[in-house]
Amino acid sequence: MRIIFETPRLLLRQFTEEDAPIIYKLNRDPDVIKYIHEPLLENETQAKKILTDIILPQYKLNLGRWAVHTKSDYEFIGWCGLKYISETGITDLGYRLLKTEWGKGYATEAAQYTLIYGLRDLKIKCITAMVHVQNFASIKVLEKIGMKFKKETIFDAQPVKVYTLSLPDVNNFC
Numbered sequence: 001m002r003i004i005f006e007t008p009r010l011l012l013r014q015f016t017e018e019d020a021p022i023i024y025k026l027n028r029d030p031d032v033i034k035y036i037h038e039p040l041l042e043n044e045t046q047a048k049k050i051l052t053d054i055i056l057p058q059y060k061l062n063l064g065r066w067a068v069h070t071k072s073d074y075e076f077i078g079w080c081g082l083k084y085i086s087e088t089g090i091t092d093l094g095y096r097l098l099k100t101e102w103g104k105g106y107a108t109e110a111a112q113y114t115l116i117y118g119l120r121d122l123k124i125k126c127i128t129a130m131v132h133v134q135n136f137a138s139i140k141v142l143e144k145i146g147m148k149f150k151k152e153t154i155f156d157a158q159p160v161k162v163y164t165l166s167l168p169d170v171n172n173f174c
């Protein structure tokens, strides 16, 4: 198991091909993907394809969506991480948690440490996040971790807010 980093309450590790059941558990919940332009998963075979086609290839860049576990009991609660989007050249911050884990501050904690890891350790110049304009919980997370609102635009035919953070900002933030 490749651990990426720990936070006070969480551990972030790389996914493996064996993690299809937990990706399925996450992406079969309509409430989890409500503001995300992705189809509801119907089985673990589809989840495995997401792992092999989308998640695992990002690890070659030292980036990726990482599985998030609570340190107290090693329960899987979701994922958080950085993804390079070649079409736009941006490094995207994303997170997604099981509904049972919402409202405990976990997304904020995972995202805050992911930002610091990306900017300071990976030396990424700028990290971007895009959020559906009605995804108020996610907007709150981005604002709590100090990301700066840049603009509203249309992405994948959805109205989104774009937030960014770069190294001088993170120094001020921390």
Ligand SMILES: CC(C)(COP(=O)(O)OP(=O)(O)OC[C@H]1O[C@@H](n2cnc3c(N)ncnc32)[C@H](O)[C@@H]1OP(=O)(O)O)[C@@H](O)C(=O)NCCC(=O)NCCS
Binding pocket: 031, 032, 033, 035, 036, 095, 096, 097, 098, 101, 102, 103, 104, 105, 106, 107, 108, 109, 130, 131, 132, 135, 136, 137, 138, 140, 141
């Ligand atoms: C977005 C998501 C990761 C947030 O996870 P979380 O663990 O609940 O987030 P946190 O507890 O760290 O913080 C959420 C904040 O939003 C607030 N919030 C939640 N719902 C809200 C709403 N409808 N309106 C306004 N604020 C809201 C919470 O009160 C909290 O703020 P606070 O700490 O000041 O009280 C979670 O809802 C999720 O997985 N959603 C589905 C996937 C998704 O949308 N990912 C983001 C794509 S951009």
